[in-house]
Amino acid sequence: MKKLTSLLLIACLAAMALSAQPIKTNYTVGHVVYTLQHQYHQAVAKEIVDYGKKMYGAKVIVLDGKADSGEILKAVETLIAQKVKAISVHSPDQAMTLAAIKMARAKGIPVVTTLVWPAEKIAPHVQPMETSSSFLMGQRAAQAWLAANPGKPSRVAILDFGKFPPVEVLRTTPFWEGVKAVDPNAVLVTQLNGQGDTTKSMEITLDILQAHPEVNIIFGANDEMALGALAACEQVGRGKMDNGKPLTEVIAGLDGNASAMIKIFDPNCSFKLTHGAVRDVARAEMDTMIGMINGKIDPNKWFEIQVLSKVTDYWHNTVDEAQVFLQENFLYKGNLKDDIAKAKKK
Amino acid sequence: MDVSSRSLQIDRQKVVLISILAVIVAAMSFLSPKFLQISNFQNILLQLAPLIIIASAANLLMITGNFDLSIGSVLAFCAILHAFLTKQGVPIGLSIALCCVMAALWGISNGIMVGILNVNPVIATMGTMYAARGFAYLIARWDGGANISAGLPGNFSDFGRTNLFGVLPIILVFMVIAVGVFTFIERKTVLGRYGFAIGGNRRASVLSGINVAGVLIVLYALVGLLAGFCGVIQVSRVGSGFPNIGEGMEFDVVVAIVLGGTSMLGGSGSTVGMILGALIVGTAANGLNLLNVPYFYQTITKGLLLIVSVFADQTIRRRG
Structure with missing residues (x-):
């Protein structure tokens, strides 16, 4: 009803x-x-x-x-x-x-x-259907990881907003359940508060990687935290993919802003999924x-x-689709292909 | 208090701080097998480096009896300005230099307000705190959004992520330089001695011919400069410019300095004590993260550490 x-x-x-x-x-x-x-x-x-x-x-x-x-x-x-x-x-x-x-x-x-x-x-309440999208992202992250690293079960770290119940319901729990649906041997090794902030998430992820170097899937409950996690991974020589094939880990975020899309469509970067409306x-x-x-x-x-x-990821979407998403949702006026090329190492 | 009794007291403070640090290290080593590793200590220092760099100058400022609440905002202003300038095509080196100049100007403006216009340092630096943070958001808005990440040059992150000899992160090198320079200033220079004199008795310092306003302007400029420089390094490490970076950093700096034994009224303190204070906070936070302790317990722990450390220090001083 x-x-x-x-x-x-x-x-x-x-x-x-x-x-x-x-x-x-x-x-x-x-x-x-x-x-x-x-x-x-x-x-x-x-x-x-x-x-x-x-x-x-x-x-x-x-x-x-x-x-x-x-x-x-x-x-x-x-x-x-x-x-x-x-x-x-x-x-x-x-x-x-x-x-x-x-x-x-x-x-x-x-x-x-x-x-x-x-x-x-x-x-009345407007509800972005984040639960199903977070679940799907968890599935896709685990699928990508396992396809490239069949002998290494998923080890997940989550950066959240301090186990805030609605975020648990909409984002972190369904993401984790999505991973588990694909990889029954997956382990959630840690879930810490990234405070929604890039710098703090970078620092916390450095600690996570120290305590749990086996972590291979990281979910930031917003793009800011996912970007912080990526910055930490890159500083310890991780954050890498080989043309979309996971080498070190898979990172997922949430919101789908331009900063995230630039990383997602860089084939050699491990930040690969996001969703938002x-x-x-x-x-x-x-x-x-x-x-x-x-x-x-x-x-x-x-x-x-x-x-x-809408879920956007490197494996199922094109840069052109992401460009349209950004224009429709984030008033993006740039050219995503150009911005991705500019952000790559010269 | 003569020089020998003051140095005895400072040494006693350091013993207390080192003991507290040793207890934390021992407890964390026992609780987490990942704690007592060289890579983890590098990780702790990496996270504390911006705080220690800024606090090196802020500690000397507090020794004069003054402090700077605009640290986090000046850091954010320079972080976002660096991202903005490099996005506009300004070479990285030139952008860093411009940001440092702007940061020093924020500091000089604080120094003029406090040293010459005699505005209360809380009010003066709080004004700068709001203004600089507001400008940081404004710069992001000029770029068209909440932060600056799209369109940054490919070598934007190189500066902050450089490893000297392939192993030593550049920010740790700057931290060692900052600590060395400010320990030297504090112990061997006129500026350091004037700082202690002003903190001990400002009126007497004026009457004895010390250019108090000049000293304060120089120290505020140095604090601003280092805050701005750390903003540039941090934004470079993160790889994109966020105007909310460094929020609350001023309090982290004050906690490290006070924990390190520097009096908020001025006249006493040391760079080494400040480093120990920062290490206590940073080591505890790192250990709690390794143990997956939720954030709110970490905040409580930080507060308790501050209270217990200061209480232990004061008790020993009274008995001493």
Whole structure:
């Protein structure tokens, strides 16, 4: 029943979007970003603003949550004070998000959440389908490793956000299960907090490689952490592939930004997989806000609007596909082939 | 306090610090077979190198009774500026030089505010902390995103990842140079002696003809310069420019310095003590990572180590 409801809602939103006839309104809505420090969140915010203006003539006020629950709540309060028509919130703090929904609702302002669901499921929610994509990435990483190194079972290290439950559900656990599905002898040797940060992840991975040199699959729960892991591997003489054939390890990330794609499509680099969704998440958030304002979506009921989180990897995708993905999702204006060539050693 | 009793006290502090370090090393060696290895000690030093390089200068600054909260932000500013400049085609060497100049200018501006305009060092350097970090984000935005990684030249990482004689990472060489230079400055130069004098009694130093403002400007410039230089090395090691790099580093530097026995009020401290302080924090963090201990326990451990070390030091001083 839930799936049917979600599918109907997706169909409804798709129909709204695909009607391709911009609906002109003069609504002002708010979008609270988790942190504008990350490429992913910047790109989502930009797409919401552009799409909202183009599709609905809506003005979007974007406020930075600065990766801090207090700041995110303050941002919601600010938007309530500005009497916006609807708010989209991206926060990892489930209890705070619930409080924000109730606070806005008390003033008659509907809220849609994204990625991390609130403590009580009482409002529409845009959910990138990360679980299945993370599982698929785990499978592909293990397949690639085992095909090149049949005698060496998978030894996995994961960099996460401190075992934060939604990240466990959406990213780290399904990735690990994907590896296990391919390689029953796989061992998860360590899972440490990379804090979502490249430099910290580099330092932690140096420690991991010291303690567990046998590690051959590394998953960073965002691209920043995967890039940090790659930097550490390269510094100890690893991070290598031979034309896509794993020599030292396979690294996977998440988000699918340009920094990751440049590494993924370098045939001699061990960072090889990522997944992400920006454009569709942003559009679903905007469509849901407009749907709630216009009374087409009940703002007081849980709806999960599912969005595909597209897997991109070296073995199953082309550089041209990655170029299109980056242009559609990360406002990428460069030429990926040129950037890959430039990043290679001269 | 005369010179001999001060040096006795500093030696006692070092004994305490070395004992704490020995306990940590012994415990970690017992708990993890991977700990007591040369490669792991190189790994620990590699991770501590930027902190020790910056803290070498910041320690002398703290001996004067001043400190710099803008370290992490100046590091980030220069890191992202280096990525930006090299992406625009500026040769790596020239970019490093320009970043170092900019870093020194941030430091000089701190020095002028504190030394000449008598602005409280917390306020002055906090202002710089926000401004430099803001500029770091702005530079990333000029490039069109949250960080600078696409379009960097192929040799961007060469500087930070160079190994001298094929084995010794370049950052460790810079660390040894920084420690050597600042130990020399602290013990053998007028600048070092003036630092202790200013920290001991600033008013008396002014009355005795020491150019206090000049000393502070030089020291702030050196701290800024080293922070910027470390930003360039770090961004080169990572291979892409992130404006959030170095967040909280100012506190790591203060922890290493205070743990090393340098008084926050000034007048006492040593580079060797600071190194021991950094090693205590770095060795514990490394050991806990090797043991797969979750991050929040590591943070608690860091806090406890700071409190226990300072408490043990003060107790021994009182009894001594």
